[in-house]
């Protein structure tokens with residue numbers, strides 16, 4: 282081949298960065314991308330469409346797109362990807378990205394910025410935000426910019442790796458729009474994004490095993506960082522540990538295990554179990570304020586902390602031992618050092634069962650008519666392995682977040698940061714994540730209104746989901762807080778609420794409204810049997826109040842309504 286032919290061949294393999302990005306995403310296994318199209322991301326989205334290897338889900342807003350990518354990542358246990366536009370588009374995603382950051386979701390947020398000649402200089406190019414990187418840094422585990430076209434693909438891979446590496450989290454990659462258009466030579470991609478987990482120190486595992494062998498009532502507190510260590514955690518429980526989980530760690534040990542408190546982690550019954558425990562190993566947890574009374578809840582001693590992030594030692598509780606390392610490797614290493622059965626206190630199992638049953642009983646007693654909803658979901662959600670998405674609403678703060686069990690850690694998706702309104706969009710992301718069972722989302726009417734437009738996305742992409750809409754005509758939990766703390770002055774909480782049947786009809790979404798609680802069970806079965814998306818509205822005004830009113834988290838933990 283002469284020089285001219287060689288050059289021609291190389292040029293033939295050249296492609297715009299936008300095409301390269303689209304191809305690289307498909308090559309690393311991304312099947313679905315969420316976002317909103319805009320001039321600043323069209324080189325990438327046009328390439329995604331032309332290449333036809335990735336499903337692009339056009340959300341109605343960037344906030345919804347981010348929630349979809351987040352839930353998709355949680356349920357599929359893979360990288361979630363969202364594409365937004367520079368400026369307002371990226372800003373719209375910010376609130377939802379705070380949730381992804383709180384939950385540690387491995388999300389890649391690809392956004393743009395104006396041409397390199399104009400960026401960072403406040404020259405008033407359209408969509409320009411001169412300090413956009415500052416905004417993105419604040420809401421990202423890491424922020425990267427692809428300055429140089431020839432390095433764009435490697436920067437993309439670095440961003441994906443950063444998002445997936447424990448502690449995982451959302452990573453933002455900013456690609457100036459002119460970079461997206463530049464042609465660069467094609468390149469082969471690495472076959473996989475394999476990331477080596479952090480190895481624990483064997484000497485620390487020896488010391489931990491000694492602590493366990495001395496304990497008579499050992500407990501595991503399992504957070505979101507332990508979800509992939511389910512098998513090892515469950516084996517430890519089978520050998521004699523008791524388990525309790527955070528909301529994010531739900532079902533790391535099966536929630537119906539007789540030695541598990543499930544997520545009943547802050548009840549008086551749980552407290553009495555902690556008081557008598559003589560060891561707690563806390564794995565992959567932040568000990569969130571609203572699950573520990575802002576870290577004032579007494580925990581057992583010795584308290585051992587395991588975390589993939591070596592900088593987290595003693596962050597929220599003073600600890601007796603800190604073991605940096607991957608949760609699964611630590612728990613497997615511990616198992617290898619322990620006998621098949623631990624010599625635990627003969628009454629321990631009995632005490633766990635009593636604490637669990639009493640916690641459930643007290644909770645159920647506070648529900649009044651909504652026992653029917655709670656029980657209907659408890660019998661169907663875990664057995665059917667339904668992904669269960671929970672917005673911030675009374676029904677989740679009471680029964681959804683702990684009484685209704687989930688079948689596996691990745692099947693529970695909760696707005697962990699306490700922000701309302703993310704449930705519908707999260708349900709779409711969950712429903713497209715490859716699980717065979719229908720996604721069940723439990724949301725309030727107030728929250729639903731924030732992203733009601735995403736119902737159109739659900740209808741358009743035929744997401745297999747049922748939105749159970751608990752309609753009390755406004756902000757129920759705010760009213761309860763106003764009754765409890767503001768002498769019943771119910772400002773700003775009674776809202777004009779749409780007729781959801783008309784709204785659903787306008788986008789041809791099946792809708793059923795239940796106005797008497799006896800009708801709920803059969804209506805739920807009809808909804809679960811529906812193909813594609815549907816809405817099951819529960820008319821709480823007709824059905825009446827809970828037996829006990831829930832007025833938010835304990836004082837001092839305000840702003841963290843679960």
Ligand SMILES: Cc1ncc(C[n+]2csc(CCOP(=O)(O)OP(=O)(O)O)c2C)c(N)n1
Pocket residue numbers: 673674675676699700701702724725726727728729751753755756757758759842
């Ligand atoms: C993004 C965001 N804005 C405001 C709040 C404060 N807030 C907490 S609960 C709530 C009301 C939610 O209403 P709804 O979804 O109808 O559920 P309900 O309380 O009626 O069960 C509000 C406004 C919040 N948590 N998140």
